[in-house]
Amino acid sequence: MKDVAARAGVGLKTVSRVVNEEAGVTPDTVARVQAAIDALGFRRNDSARLLRTRRTSSVGLVLEDLADPFYAPLSRAVEDVARSHGALLFTGSSAEDPRREQELVLAFCARRVDGLVVVPASDDHRYLAPEMEAGVATVFVDRPAGRVDADVVLTDNAGGTRDGVAHLIAHGHRRIGFIGDQPSIHTANERLRGYREAMANAALPVLPQWYAMGPTTPDRVRAALAVMLSGPEPVTALFAGNNRVTVTAVRVLSDHPRPVALVGFDDFELADLLSPPVTVVAQDAPGLGRTAAQLLFRRLDGLTTDAPTRTELPARLIPRGSGEIPPSS
Amino acid sequence: MKDVAARAGVGLKTVSRVVNEEAGVTPDTVARVQAAIDALGFRRNDSARLLRTRRTSSVGLVLEDLADPFYAPLSRAVEDVARSHGALLFTGSSAEDPRREQELVLAFCARRVDGLVVVPASDDHRYLAPEMEAGVATVFVDRPAGRVDADVVLTDNAGGTRDGVAHLIAHGHRRIGFIGDQPSIHTANERLRGYREAMANAALPVLPQWYAMGPTTPDRVRAALAVMLSGPEPVTALFAGNNRVTVTAVRVLSDHPRPVALVGFDDFELADLLSPPVTVVAQDAPGLGRTAAQLLFRRLDGLTTDAPTRTELPARLIPRGSGEIPPSS
DNA sequence: CCTGTCTCTGACAACGTTGTCCATCTCTTG
DNA sequence: CAAGAGATGGACAACGTTGTCAGAGACAGG
Numbered sequence: 001m002k003d004v005a006a007r008a009g010v011g012l013k014t015v016s017r018v019v020n021e022e023a024g025v026t027p028d029t030v031a032r033v034q035a036a037i038d039a040l041g042f043r044r045n046d047s048a049r050l051l052r053t054r055r056t057s058s059v060g061l062v063l064e065d066l067a068d069p070f071y072a073p074l075s076r077a078v079e080d081v082a083r084s085h086g087a088l089l090f091t092g093s094s095a096e097d098p099r100r101e102q103e104l105v106l107a108f109c110a111r112r113v114d115g116l117v118v119v120p121a122s123d124d125h126r127y128l129a130p131e132m133e134a135g136v137a138t139v140f141v142d143r144p145a146g147r148v149d150a151d152v153v154l155t156d157n158a159g160g161t162r163d164g165v166a167h168l169i170a171h172g173h174r175r176i177g178f179i180g181d182q183p184s185i186h187t188a189n190e191r192l193r194g195y196r197e198a199m200a201n202a203a204l205p206v207l208p209q210w211y212a213m214g215p216t217t218p219d220r221v222r223a224a225l226a227v228m229l230s231g232p233e234p235v236t237a238l239f240a241g242n243n244r245v246t247v248t249a250v251r252v253l254s255d256h257p258r259p260v261a262l263v264g265f266d267d268f269e270l271a272d273l274l275s276p277p278v279t280v281v282a283q284d285a286p287g288l289g290r291t292a293a294q295l296l297f298r299r300l301d302g303l304t305t306d307a308p309t310r311t312e313l314p315a316r317l318i319p320r321g322s323g324e325i326p327p328s329s
Numbered sequence: 330m331k332d333v334a335a336r337a338g339v340g341l342k343t344v345s346r347v348v349n350e351e352a353g354v355t356p357d358t359v360a361r362v363q364a365a366i367d368a369l370g371f372r373r374n375d376s377a378r379l380l381r382t383r384r385t386s387s388v389g390l391v392l393e394d395l396a397d398p399f400y401a402p403l404s405r406a407v408e409d410v411a412r413s414h415g416a417l418l419f420t421g422s423s424a425e426d427p428r429r430e431q432e433l434v435l436a437f438c439a440r441r442v443d444g445l446v447v448v449p450a451s452d453d454h455r456y457l458a459p460e461m462e463a464g465v466a467t468v469f470v471d472r473p474a475g476r477v478d479a480d481v482v483l484t485d486n487a488g489g490t491r492d493g494v495a496h497l498i499a500h501g502h503r504r505i506g507f508i509g510d511q512p513s514i515h516t517a518n519e520r521l522r523g524y525r526e527a528m529a530n531a532a533l534p535v536l537p538q539w540y541a542m543g544p545t546t547p548d549r550v551r552a553a554l555a556v557m558l559s560g561p562e563p564v565t566a567l568f569a570g571n572n573r574v575t576v577t578a579v580r581v582l583s584d585h586p587r588p589v590a591l592v593g594f595d596d597f598e599l600a601d602l603l604s605p606p607v608t609v610v611a612q613d614a615p616g617l618g619r620t621a622a623q624l625l626f627r628r629l630d631g632l633t634t635d636a637p638t639r640t641e642l643p644a645r646l647i648p649r650g651s652g653e654i655p656p657s658s
Numbered sequence: 659c660c661t662g663t664c665t666c667t668g669a670c671a672a673c674g675t676t677g678t679c680c681a682t683c684t685c686t687t688g
Numbered sequence: 689c690a691a692g693a694g695a696t697g698g699a700c701a702a703c704g705t706t707g708t709c710a711g712a713g714a715c716a717g718g
Contacts, residue, residue: 001674011698016676024696041459046439047380048674051703056376058419058440067405069398069598076396079422088436090387091420093408107417110375111387130370250602269398270599273579330704340668345706353666377704380673 001042008036019044050112059296060090060108062101063119063142067093070243070266070285071119074141077289078117085297087114098122109136115296117141117289123184125150137299141292143186144310151299153292153311157187157265160281160315161194162201164263165239167279167317169202173237173261173327176204177228178211179221179249180241188213191241191265210235221248229256236327237261243268250274250322261325265315272320279323281315288313330371337365348373379441388625389419389437391430392448392471396422399572399595399614400448403470406618407446414626416443427451438465444625446470446618452513454479466628470621472515473639480628482621482640486516486594489610489644490523491530493592494568496608496646498531502566502590502656505533506557507540508550508578509570517542520570520594539564550577558585565656566590572597579603579651590654594644601649608652610644617642 005015010033017025018033025033036042050056061078063071075091082089090113092104101121105128108116115137118125123146132138132150139151168176178195181188192213199206209231212224221244228235238253238260240246246264253260264271267282291311298304334344339362346354347362354362365371379385390407392400404420411418419437423430430450434457437445444466447454452475461467461479468480497505507524510517521542528535538560541553550573557564567582567589569575575593582589593600596611620640627633 012674013676013699014697017697020676026696029696041463043435043439043460045380045441045674046436047376047385047441048703049676051374051376051380051674051705052676054703065405066395066408067402069401072398072401073396075420076394076422079395079420083421088419088440089421090417091404091408092412092418093405106372107375110372111417112374112376131372134370247599247602254602268598270576270597270603273576273583273603274599275604334668341704342668342670342706343666346667349706355666358666374704377673378706380675380704381706383673 001044003040004033004036004042007040008033054112056112056114057086058088058090058111058113059115059117059293060092060105060111060113061117062092062094062104062108062121064096064121065093066091069268070283073285074119074289077286078293081290081293081297085300087297094119094121096121098124102127105131115139115300117292117296118145119143120145120186122146123186137296139292139296141288149308151292151295151308151310153288153295153313155187155283155288156312156314157190158194158197159312160283160317161191161239161241161265162198163315163317164265164279164281164323165195165198166201167319167323168237168239168261168263169198169204171237171261171324171326174204175207175210175233175235175237175327177225177235177238178241179216179224179238179245180211180213181216181245183213188241195239207233213241216242216244216248218244218248218251221245222252225249225252229258229260235260237263237323237325240264242266246278246280250278258328259325261323261327263317263323267318274322276322276325277320279320280318282318283315284313330373332369333362333365333371336369337362383441385441385443386415387417387419387440387442388444388446388622389421389434389440389442390446391421391423391433391437391450393425393450394422395420398597399612402614403448403618406615407622410619410622410626414629416626423448423450425450427453431456434460444468444629446621446625447474448472449474449515451475452515466625468621468625470617478637480621480624480637480639482617482624482642484516484612484617485641485643486519487523487526488641489612489646490520490568490570490594491527492644492646493594493608493610493652494524494527495530496648496652497566497568497590497592498527498533500566500590500653500655503533504536504539504562504564504566504656506554506564506567507570508545508553508567508574509540509542510545510574512542517570524568536562545571545573545577547573547577547580550574551581554578554581558587558589564589566592566652566654569593571595575607575609579607587657588654590652590656592646592652596647603651605651605654606649608649609647611647612644613642 005012079089094101109131118140120143125146125148141153144152180192209227240249243266264280267280271278334341408418421433438460447469449472454474454477470482473481509521538556569578572595593609596609600607
């Protein structure tokens with residue numbers, strides 16, 4: 001910038017004015033400065049600029065896995081909102097590791113991002129309190145924040161599961177299984193709760209061998225399914241607590257002698273091409289991201305200074321076939 | 330930092346030394362400073378730090394769509410490499426729009442990223458030349474750079490397609506269709522070339538109605554397929570030029586009276602669960618990202634100052650069933 | 659006790675911008 | 689013609705950090 005000023009024969013501040021398109025510069029001078037800028041290939045250093053203005057026009061996004069088909073559209077939605085507000089996006093994957101989450105968040109804060117969108121991997125975010133007090137707007141998405149008061153955008157996991165299980169009950173099922181993720185994950189618990197509620201609403205018992213919570217690796221899911229499908233009171237339908245469970249269940253059930261109804265939480269591409277097409281309870285991943293980001297910018301722009309809010313987006317049942325299979329004994 | 334220094338009763342520089350764990354500070358002083366840091370909740374401002382050190386420890390990633398199932402793993406791989414080098418990642422989606430690509434790239438450069446990984450949306454990157462000269466390491470991935478000399482990491486698109494089409498030929502097909510993306514996209518052209526070469530190698534003719542290039546929306550693909558499958562010389566097999574084409578083709582072909590063999594470029598989740606399971610030519614998306622990022626950091630760390638390189642990663646044929654269907658007339 | 663060496667510490671400038679404030683110049687108006 | 693107003697331009701400090709360099713003690717040796 002110094003060089004540009006020298007070459008154009010003007011003061012430093014005048015160049016700054018031209019670069020920022022401020023008023024009060026003669027067209028003639030503007031042209032001279034512009035020429036110098038082009039000649040020198042000058043590009044403003046935003047780090048310095050932002051050091052001065054104390055706004056970085058960037059937000060940080062921490063999620064579990066950038067490559068996960070559920071989170072990828074979410075991050076794209078956050079990006080789109082950020083772009084429309086002229087902000088750039090830092091992204092990072094926590095890989096479900098609380099330490100990595102914290103590292104990323106603090107690294108973003110050290111870069112002085114204006115705001116954060118976080119899919120929590122931990123249940124204790126007190127480490128964020130000083131940052132939030134210092135003015136870093138923060139929105140948690142998909143899972144609630146832990147021990148800190150902040151905006152939260154969630155899917156109605158319990159409600160969605162309730163609907164899905166009720167759908168199975170409406171099709172005549174009485175013995176329904178549930179396989180969910182580790183109980184340490186909030187959404188997994190909520191879905192289990194929805195399952196229990198739906199069963200209770202229909203005055204149906206839940207046998208201990210009918211539900212399983214834990215890591216959703218294929219072999220664990222297989223094992224859990226084997227238990228549910230055998231014994232004197234085998235399930236005639238399964239609610240799969242997430243994507244990975246659904247996929248494994250499809251594989252297992254296609255080899256099973258008896259047809260078993262299936263509803264899965266989370267939609268996935270090609271669900272309608274499988275045989276039978278898979279009935280799912282779909283979350284609105286882009287909606288989560290969009291809502292969270294919009295909330296964030298509303299705070300950043302000072303349009304909201306209300307107390308933190310909790311938003312729940314509905315999940316939508318999409319009947320496709322596998323959830324409408326009648327019970328068979 | 331000033332506050333910390335005041336509170337600890339030491340000089341500014343001493344605090345800086347403690348924060349950076351530099352040697353030459355009495356343990357006693359370190360403790361005092363550390364206490365002040367904790368008490369004040371101080372966190373170093375990296376923007377300022379990096380303004381001084383002229384290294385931002387961040388890289389920018391521009392790709393077509395963060396939410397695309399092909400690019401998501403690629404970006405995750407770039408992120409992992411960046412993390413292992415202590416760098417953070419800016420991401421942005423160009424949405425296949427050259428103007429957006431340039432905006433993003435220049436915004437990243439204004440932030441003074443150390444390096445860039447770019448999936449080009451344009452075929453002219455001369456605008457990057459000044460930045461690269463100024464020291465921004467740049468690697469292009471998935472598609473070659475335009476009018477600028479830089480590192481490039483590609484998939485062997487032509488070779489992969491050749492293998493896929495040869496596979497169909499080996500299974501007895503003589504009339505093979507090809508549906509690809511817009512000719513303005515480099516990979517689409519390469520794949521078309523591979524198709525032509527494979528046919529030529531087997532001394533097979535390629536009728537004009539057997540191949541189609543253009544936007545890969547479902548209805549256009551449907552239309553193209555309808556043409557190929559009708560007439561006096563209908564194709565008995567199809568090579569689908571990308572993911573979206575494959576999916577649409579699966580839908581159309583499942584309704585088709587005559588079985589038609591199918592090989593698709595790009596693997597996708599659940600391809601093995603469809604009936605028939607879909608034979609694909611799989612790219613190594615994480616490999617592309619990893620290779621590109623490693624190349625980037627090798628340059629950043631000064632381990633390589635050679636001329637820009639061109640790396641081609643092989644594509645791998647995965648037979649699953651749909652590509653092994655014999656011709657039927 | 660003086661000198662030299664070594665260790666620890668701090669003052670100061672610099673990084674590249676922008677905000678503040680003042681100087682100058684050119685009009686307009688009384 | 690003087691004075692005021694408005695437009696234009698520049699000097700300087702500041703943002704929060706680090707690199708450079710020199711000062712202040714401590715300690716050993718002559």
